[in-house]
Amino acid sequence: MKLIVGYLATPGGADALALGVRLARTLGAELEICLVLPPAALPALGGATANYEELIAEQGDKWLAEALEQVPSDVVARTHRIFDEWYADGLIGEAARLGADALVVGGSGGGIAGRYSLGTVVNELLHSSPLPVVVAPRGVRDSKVQRVREVTCALGERQGADLLLATAVRAAAAAGTPLRLVSLVALDPVFGSLRGDRDAMRERALEHARQTLEAAKNELPEGFPVSATIVDGDSVEDAVKKLDWHDGDIILVGSSRLSAPRRLFLGSTAAKMLRVLDVPMVIVPRDQLSDEDLP
Template sequence: MRLVVGYLATPGGADAVALGVRLARTLGAELDLCMVLPPDRAVPARLTVGDYEDLLAQQAKQWLSEASVPDDIVSTSHVTFCESFSEGLIQEVARLEADGIVVGGSGGGLAASFTLGSVVNELLHSSPVPVTVAPRGSRHSDVERIREVTCAIGERAGADLLLRTAVRFSKAAGTPLRLVSLVALDPVFGQLRGDAEAVRQRALDHAQRTLEAAKAELPEKIPVTSTVVEGNSVEDAVAKLDWRDGDLIMVGSSRLSAPRRLFLGSTAAKMLRVLDVPMMVVPRDQLDVTQLT
């Protein structure tokens, strides 16, 4: 398994590397640290295009050599040129046949721990593989592995694929799995909001079904729990959950996404505002990240 880390010589880049290392150690994956540079725009007058790109590549290699990757993780550094950072990363994913992308969330945009810049936003709306976003400050964590996977499951199209992805991830990593039904936020449940008891019962039935499906696929030694969370808003519901350093939340791509492409839905975007744990967004028909034994 290979994970592409979108690297910049910034705190956000260091956050991405730290999370990439955590995921790699958890899943037994290799890391590909990729730095995407602009091509020959604004070439200095005294340099040819080739000289300019060579100088940039040399500087990039120096920055990559300073990235903090422990000796127990197999990693390779790559420098590529592309007009778009996100497009360059996606091209590297295809070239390397990687299973996922890891990026840092800091850099202008949403508030709180995740401040998504234009690059991350583009990836979350176009990537053909899962994208995991590191919250600001991940580089300061001492946690070496993923502690628990939380999977936000609704009844929308693609929920079954997301559940299977989370189950396979937990099985490969040996981590506990927590299934969360944000029922108050789901349009299907929302149709019943006039009857609070009907909403609650449907939520409980749904949670029980997903729990039984997960347990059927996971070894007995891997704990699986299921919970129902209600709230007046997405942020309110997510904030009611207990989170610890080393947790990871997994969500599905919006139903608006094209096949094998991500599209960050409004619910996931709102969740990012109150979360301080990494979020993995999975394309609605993408399961490669979990094809492990």
């Protein structure tokens, strides 16, 4: 398994690197630390363009060397410097070239309030990546936790839920960590005709939770720690805050039904969850990828 860390010499980049190390250690994965630099914007005039790219490449290599020094010896890591006009495109292209399984980025930057603050680049990835994107909340770099403690999977009944569950099961099995399946009752549009009947909504959610729990158990070794729970509230934020969270936890959510085939699109529910969560979030495409889907 390979994980791409979208690195920048910023606090958000440090968060992404720290989370990448935690995931790599947990999953037995290799880290590919990628720095995307902007090419010279002007045509060469007396070698000016070449000199510019040489200087910025030299600085980029220094940043990557410093990043590599932060990776513990028990994690295999390599660095890559590339030039691309668009950071997100460059990162996705490098992920395809390296055969990566997921992208890890830092959530620091302008945008959504809270511990997650998504800048333009991360926002582009969350609306276009063909691979799962792992977003690190601000401050992961300060955590002393070395491995993932528990995998939480937020499930609904939309298209892509089966793939999301399968991804969560594989991740928990590979990590050897407990799996918690969560259903946010009052917030899934599938319950639209029953919004005034909270008891009926809870009963349907309970049945769905039972079904997903059994499906997960069938794919996991006997005795593997897996649980299912439902939470409700007046808002997504209210429901999510009712769950217990610990440093080292991670949550998987599915891509919006509005996404293009085999591409991510951060839905409104996941975006609202980002506002109150301080654990890493993995956004999973709703369709299975094929080789043709990568650039």
